[in-house]
Amino acid sequence: MRRPARYRTGTVVGMTATTRTQISAKAPARRRQNTGRWRMSPRARKANLFLHLIVSITWLGLDIGLLTLTITGLATEDPQTLRAAYISMRLFGDLLLIPAGLLTLLTGLVLALGTHWGVTRHYWVLAKVVLTLTAVTLTIFSLRPGLHEAAEAAIATPLDDSGPDTLYPPVVSLTMYVTMVALSVFKPWSRTPWARDR
Known part of the structure; x- marks a missing residue:
């Protein structure tokens, strides 16, 4: 009815x-x-993302600069150019590389924790965190001491003994940074097992 x-x-x-x-x-x-879970406001997320992009690009640019200086030091036949290149690399390691790496790691963790991505919910995010942490650790405990040794060798020893091993750390670092950029853009793989209950 x-x-x-x-x-x-x-x-x-x-x-x-x-x-x-x-x-x-x-x-x-x-x-x-x-x-x-705690979530950032849209304004805070954009501000943190902006800062993360700035420090990440800075970190990548510093590594490209280190690689350029290393190649310059290995290729030059001018002792003054050699010394200038390796002393500049030491300054990069002391003043710029570590702050840029730590800020990249910190802002990346804040983004992961404050958004729906999480740290362990997606394989690509987890891989980025591991790569960033590895890169920061290697910068502090391996790259920076190596840059100091190369600078001292460039000042005190002949040209051929000025630390050709400094070529490998920037190449490894650059490979890691490019991989992290690719992970951010393409977001490969599926969710992790820890994301199923969330």
């Missing part, structure tokens, strides 16, 4: 208004309750 139009209209309109009120009031709370 069909109900009167007045009854149907009043019921539908009343239910729609009530439902809309309940959804607008409770949906954000329900969303926060379901995720149980």
